[in-house]
Amino acid sequence: MKILVPIKRVPDPYGRIRLTSDGSIDASDIKWVINPFDEIALEEAVRIREQGAEVEIVAVIIGEAVCEEQLRTALAMGADRGIFVEFNSPADPGIISFLLAAVFKSVNPDIVLMGKQGIDDDFSQTGQRLAARLNLPQATFASKIEIVSNGSAARVAREVDAGRETLEVKLPAVITTDLRLNEPRYVALPAIIKARSKPVNRVNTSEYGSIPALQISVIKREVPLPRKGGRKVGSVDELITALRDEAKVIA
Amino acid sequence: MQPTTAPIGGAFLIEDAKIEETLTAEELPAEARLMAKTVEDFLRKEVLPLAARTEAHEEGLMKSLIKKAAALGLLSTSIPEKYDGLDLPKSHNALLAEKLSLDASFSVSLGAHTSIGTLPVLYFGTPDQRQKYVPKLASGELIGAFCLSEANSGSDALAAQTKATLSPDGKHYLLNGTKMWTTNGGFADLYTIFAKVDGEHFTAFLVERNYPGVSVGKEEHKLGIKGSSTCRIILDNAEVPVENVLGEIGKGHRPALYSLNIGRFSIGVGGLGYSKEAIKISSKYAKQRVQFGKPIAEFGLMQHKFGEMALQCFVLESMVYRIGGWFDVRFGGIEIDDEGAADKYRAASEEYSIECAIMKFFGSEVLDYVVDEGLQIHGGFGYTEEFPMARAYRDARINRIFEGTNEINRLTVLDQAFRRALKGRLALPQAATKLKDTILSASPSLPELNLDPIDEIGGWVQQIRNATLYAAGQSYEALGQNLIEKQEVVAAIADMAASLFALESGWLRLQKLKIAGSSKFELALSAVQVFGADVSAKVEQWGRVVLCAISEGDARRVNMSILRRLLKIPLVDTVTLRRQIASAVLDAEAYPWL
Numbered sequence: 141m142k143i144l145v146p147i148k149r150v151p152d153p154y155g156r157i158r159l160t161s162d163g164s165i166d167a168s169d170i171k172w173v174i175n176p177f178d179e180i181a182l183e184e185a186v187r188i189r190e191q192g193a194e195v196e197i198v199a200v201i202i203g204e205a206v207c208e209e210q211l212r213t214a215l216a217m218g219a220d221r222g223i224f225v226e227f228n229s230p231a232d233p234g235i236i237s238f239l240l241a242a243v244f245k246s247v248n249p250d251i252v253l254m255g256k257q258g259i260d261d262d263f264s265q266t267g268q269r270l271a272a273r274l275n276l277p278q279a280t281f282a283s284k285i286e287i288v289s290n291g292s293a294a295r296v297a298r299e300v301d302a303g304r305e306t307l308e309v310k311l312p313a314v315i316t317t318d319l320r321l322n323e324p325r326y327v328a329l330p331a332i333i334k335a336r337s338k339p340v341n342r343v344n345t346s347e348y349g350s351i352p353a354l355q356i357s358v359i360k361r362e363v364p365l366p367r368k369g370g371r372k373v374g375s376v377d378e379l380i381t382a383l384r385d386e387a388k389v390i391a
Numbered sequence: 392m393q394p395t396t397a398p399i400g401g402a403f404l405i406e407d408a409k410i411e412e413t414l415t416a417e418e419l420p421a422e423a424r425l426m427a428k429t430v431e432d433f434l435r436k437e438v439l440p441l442a443a444r445t446e447a448h449e450e451g452l453m454k455s456l457i458k459k460a461a462a463l464g465l466l467s468t469s470i471p472e473k474y475d476g477l478d479l480p481k482s483h484n485a486l487l488a489e490k491l492s493l494d495a496s497f498s499v500s501l502g503a504h505t506s507i508g509t510l511p512v513l514y515f516g517t518p519d520q521r522q523k524y525v526p527k528l529a530s531g532e533l534i535g536a537f538c539l540s541e542a543n544s545g546s547d548a549l550a551a552q553t554k555a556t557l558s559p560d561g562k563h564y565l566l567n568g569t570k571m572w573t574t575n576g577g578f579a580d581l582y583t584i585f586a587k588v589d590g591e592h593f594t595a596f597l598v599e600r601n602y603p604g605v606s607v608g609k610e611e612h613k614l615g616i617k618g619s620s621t622c623r624i625i626l627d628n629a630e631v632p633v634e635n636v637l638g639e640i641g642k643g644h645r646p647a648l649y650s651l652n653i654g655r656f657s658i659g660v661g662g663l664g665y666s667k668e669a670i671k672i673s674s675k676y677a678k679q680r681v682q683f684g685k686p687i688a689e690f691g692l693m694q695h696k697f698g699e700m701a702l703q704c705f706v707l708e709s710m711v712y713r714i715g716g717w718f719d720v721r722f723g724g725i726e727i728d729d730e731g732a733a734d735k736y737r738a739a740s741e742e743y744s745i746e747c748a749i750m751k752f753f754g755s756e757v758l759d760y761v762v763d764e765g766l767q768i769h770g771g772f773g774y775t776e777e778f779p780m781a782r783a784y785r786d787a788r789i790n791r792i793f794e795g796t797n798e799i800n801r802l803t804v805l806d807q808a809f810r811r812a813l814k815g816r817l818a819l820p821q822a823a824t825k826l827k828d829t830i831l832s833a834s835p836s837l838p839e840l841n842l843d844p845i846d847e848i849g850g851w852v853q854q855i856r857n858a859t860l861y862a863a864g865q866s867y868e869a870l871g872q873n874l875i876e877k878q879e880v881v882a883a884i885a886d887m888a889a890s891l892f893a894l895e896s897g898w899l900r901l902q903k904l905k906i907a908g909s910s911k912f913e914l915a916l917s918a919v920q921v922f923g924a925d926v927s928a929k930v931e932q933w934g935r936v937v938l939c940a941i942s943e944g945d946a947r948r949v950n951m952s953i954l955r956r957l958l959k960i961p962l963v964d965t966v967t968l969r970r971q972i973a974s975a976v977l978d979a980e981a982y983p984w985l
Contacts, residue, residue: 156979168910169979209421216425326429329464329477332422 141195141291143185144249145219146240148175149203149210150260163361174210177255179217181317183324184285185253186218193291196220200243202227202236208340215335216327222340223247232356237269242348244274249312251294256281256316267316277309280316392418393480397717400742401808403892404859405822413899414482414716416708416985417907423483429463430490438494442782445496445618448610453500453618454534454578461531465491466505470513471727474525481656481722482715488657489664495786496618498661503574503619504528506653508535511583511646512597514736515638518728520597524581536579538570538598538624539647545571546799549593549644553586553626557633564588564596564636566604566629572793576607576622584624584631585643592641596631604629615785638733645737652740654794655747656718659754660711662790665783666704666758667982669765670697672779674980677768687768688977691966696764697976698969702918703757704982709896710753714746745807749889752797755790762787802878804885805863823864826857830953844916845902847961851923852895855930857957859887862937865950869941880940883933890926897922911984914975917968924963931958 151157152171160166174182182199189195199219201211204226211222225239244252257264271278279296286295288308298305299318309315345351373379383390394412402408438445438456445453460466468484470476479487491498509528512520512535527533544550553568566586573582582598582605598605608623638646674697677688687693721739725732766773766780773780791797811817842850863884866874875881897919904912931954938950975983 212421213425326433326463327425328462329426329429329468332426332429333477336422 141188141193141251141287142247142249143188143195143197143251143253144244144247145178145182145185145197145199145214146236146243146252146254146266147178147182147199147201147210147214148255148258148260149173149201149207150175150258153259157363159361159363165361172206172210174213174217175255175258175260177257177259177317177319179255179324180319180321181253181255181315182214182217182219183322184282184317185251187322188285188287189218191287193287198223198247198249200225200240200247202231202239204228211340212335213327215338215340216332217324218331219338221338223343224340225343225345227345230354232354233263233265233269234352234355236266237273238352239345239348240266240270241273243343244270246343250291251311252276252314253285254314254316256318267314271314274312274314277313278315279307279309279313281318282315283318283320285315285321393482394716394720397720397742399816401745401811401817401819403746403895404808404856404863404888405818407853408895408899410899410902412717413896413903414712414719415900415903416486416712417900417904417909419482419486419712423479423486426479426483427486427490430465430487431493433460433463433465434490434493434497438497442494442496442618445494446782448618448620451578453497453620456497457501457504457534458531460501461529465501466509466531467529469505469510470525470529473727474513474521475529476525480715481718482712485656485660485711485715488660489667492661492664493668494618495661495665495783496616498664499616499619499789500575502657502661503537504535504579506657507537507650508575508579508581508583510653511537511595511637511650512581513727514649515595515646515733516597517634519634520637521727524597528581533580534575534578536573536575536582536624537650538573538576538582538584540571541569542571546796548585548647551585551587551593553584554590555586555588555594555596555631557588558630561633563630563632566596566598566626566631568626569608570624570626572611573622573624575620576624577610577620582624583637583646584626585647586626588640593643593647594640595637595643595646597635597637598626598629598631599635602630613789615782615788617785645733649737649740651794652744652747655751655800656711656714656743658790658794659707659747659750662754662758662787663704663707663711665787666700666707666761669761669780669783670700670704670976671981673697673700673765673768674976676778678977678980680770691970693768694970694973694977695966696768697973698921698971700761700764701972701976701982701984702922702969703760705900705915705918705984706893706897706922707754707757708984709900710746710750710893713896713899714743714750717743717746745804745811745888746892748795748800748803748807749885749892751794752791752800752885753889753893755787755797758787758790798878798882801882801885802875804888805881806875808863808888809867819860819863820867823860823867826860827864830861830956844920845898845905848894848898848901848919848923851927851961852891852898854958855887855891855894855927858930858934858954859884859891861953861957862887862934866937866941877940880937883936887930887933887937890930894919894923894926914972914983917971920961920963921965921968921972924961924965927958927960931960934958 149172152173155171158166185197197219198221199214200223201207202225211224215222254267281299282296283299284297288295293308293310295308394414397412467476468479471478512524528535539548541551555564555566558565580600584596584598588594604627606625611621677693678686680687721742725735762783766784769778769780772778812819866880901915901919904915934954942950
């Protein structure tokens with residue numbers, strides 16, 4: 141079995157994002173990490189391999205040269221080899237799903253296992269669009285994955301608004317991972333050393349034909365206003381007055 | 392960039408540093424940072440939440456944490472690949488040690504195992520001894536400990552009274568005596584024990600816990616690092632097989648002193664690691680704690696603390712990775728099984744004994760300052776065990792005591808410098824004479840105005856070097872070998888030397904930040920300016936102490952006028968600059984550089 145795990149380089153979710161005076165993101169202080177949902181996907185791939193079947197895990201990252209750092213991290217976390225698609229222009233889920241579809245065709249995996257969304261722009265579209273482009277079944281927001289029917293299908297529990305839904309998808313399929321699927325383990329130091337010698341295949345996007353145009357443009361960025369503290373009111377009447385006269389949310 | 396050459400030890404006392412021989416924290420590779428993240432995650436999720444239980448000495452808990460760390464490879468970072476280790480450069484190890492220091496008890500326990508518990512047998516053991524013990528120490532199957540101190544020999548370690556005598560059948564040494572302050576003593580499996588063969592020849596032995604005649608005393612009740620095990624090891628005709636002599640009979644000082652140098656370096660590293668954590672904890676608190684209608688972080692006296700804590704850390708960090716890079720050069724390329732490898736390891740470690748002694752006292756005093764102010768920022772809450780600073784304050788204190796007290800380490804600086812001078816390894820007398828000739832022959836040129844700030848600080852470094860050289864040279868001229876008896880003078884010169892090394896390290900890093908176009912350059916410039924101004928004034932004061940103690944009358948007046956000519960104290964608005972640094976700390980709620 142072959143599992144393709146696309147990963148994304150994102151700012152550390154626990155760090156603070158600042159804007160420069162011209163409104164762009166100030167990258168000087170940002171620590172970059174693998175998108176946490178993608179880490180969960182990679183961990184799940186490793187767990188599937190640990191169940192005993194012959195599994196090759198291929199990690200792929202798309203972006204500028206600096207992204208190779210996160211690809212190496214993925215190799216240290218357990219991917220067997222890496223694919224680095226160098227892409228230096230702004231991207232959106234339309235473009236990334238197009239590029240991933242091309243990677244899919246060259247790798248021919250049984251499962252694409254990826255985060256349900258990037259924690260930077262929170263689109264939650266790439267997995268779904270990829271499945272659509274490839275005409276594959278998809279199971280999004282997975283909180284449990286079992287490989288069944290001798291490796292020809294996956295049973296996936298999904299976290300949906302109404303509760304949990306369980307799907308069975310024929311492989312190959314795209315599965316996107318939710319927060320509660322697993323907790324990634326620590327990256328052991330010897331594995332980090334071992335990752336030095338794992339192969340990385342560099343791909344030029346010119347091999348993939350004409351790339352779709354960017355469909356999303358950024359108009360402006362703003363830092364959210366700090367939350368103001370609440371206050372306690374003494375009575376229902378006081379509450380109604382405050383909602384009407386101060387917050388102006390009721391008439 | 393990782394340097395490929397390194398200066399001789401003590402060179403900073405007499406000549407300009409080479410920037411290409413300087414490693415900075417910013418230059419460590421992503422791989423080292425990834426490893427550091429593993430260590431930090433492990434500490435925050437697995438170790439710190441159990442701090443109260445490890446402090447209560449819950450049976451088996453610390454040992455189980457060390458074994459968990461072993462599974463992540465944390466015990467084998469210094470071990471060559473040949474013995475299943477990761478063989479990391481010392482500078483990368485330093486970054487990991489910074490993260491380990493988040494829990495002092497754990498850090499001391501793990502460090503005692505990986506350094507003094509493992510390195511003596513690794514470096515000085517026979518191939519058989521290495522094969523037998525090193526892979527098991529690397530995997531955590533065996534826990535190591537080191538027994539040097541005794542009740543009557545602490546700082547004077549080689550004066551140990553524990554005796555070893557050959558058994559009548561010639562198969563064992565029988566060890567008799569009691570060793571004090573053995574870290575990991577309560578649960579270690581392998582002890583490196585120092586004893587005098589026939590009461591004379593100081594020798595190291597590898598002693599397994601279950602050998603007949605070995606017993607372990609009760610846990611000491613300590614002020615801090617309570618989660619670490621500290622016991623006496625009692626040797627009552629302990630039977631140690633002759634093949635477990637470590638190194639040569641009578642050459643026990645080699646594994647004993649080798650370990651001390653690296654240990655001293657490590658104390659500086661740990662001090663750095665926890666100082667950053669204390670800054671993080673205290674800055675968060677100061678932003679939340681409201682008094683007189685505003686967060687206390689907004690008050691000038693709080694900002695002074697944050698500015699000072701952060702700039703001291705910056706300088707310490709510059710020292711740590713500068714020395715770390717030199718160790719990488721010196722240790723690089725030594726093959727463990729080569730003929731004479733032990734001598735090469737010892738030489739590599741010993742090369743920077745002056746710098747390691749400085750790291751030891753400077754680093755532990757930065758940590759003490761930072762945790763003290765961290766506690767103060769927390770006010771009354773800081774004094775309770777409900778908040779983390781109380782434990783940090785207790786835990787920090789040992790660092791000024793072990794691995795040679797800070798007093799011993801101050802004496803070591805000059806002792807080592809003079810030894811090297813006598814052996815012709817360090818041209819200290821020549822440099823002092825040359826300086827004096829310059830003073831007598833010409834008036835030193837006045838500093839140029841409107842210098843580039845980096846050049847200006849370079850001038851301060853040179854002034855401190857001259858003042859230190861002058862004080863040391865005059866002292867030696869006046870007292871000769873008797874200088875060593877005037878410990879107050881020796882310590883003051885050591886403080887001058889430490890100031891020189893510290894400021895120069897910060898200055899070198901500043902240049903590298905500028906070359907790299909770092910967004911942190913301006914902040915670093917403020918830090919080094921404040922440090923340079925403050926430390927220049929202190930050097931002047933120490934210089935005065937020294938020169939007044941070794942001369943009187945006209946000679947004293949001449950000395951003082953020369954000191955004043957050599958050292959112009961820079962005029963810097965340290966209040967404004969410290970506030971700048973403080974605002975970066977408070978904005979980031981952390982140490983603002985890395």
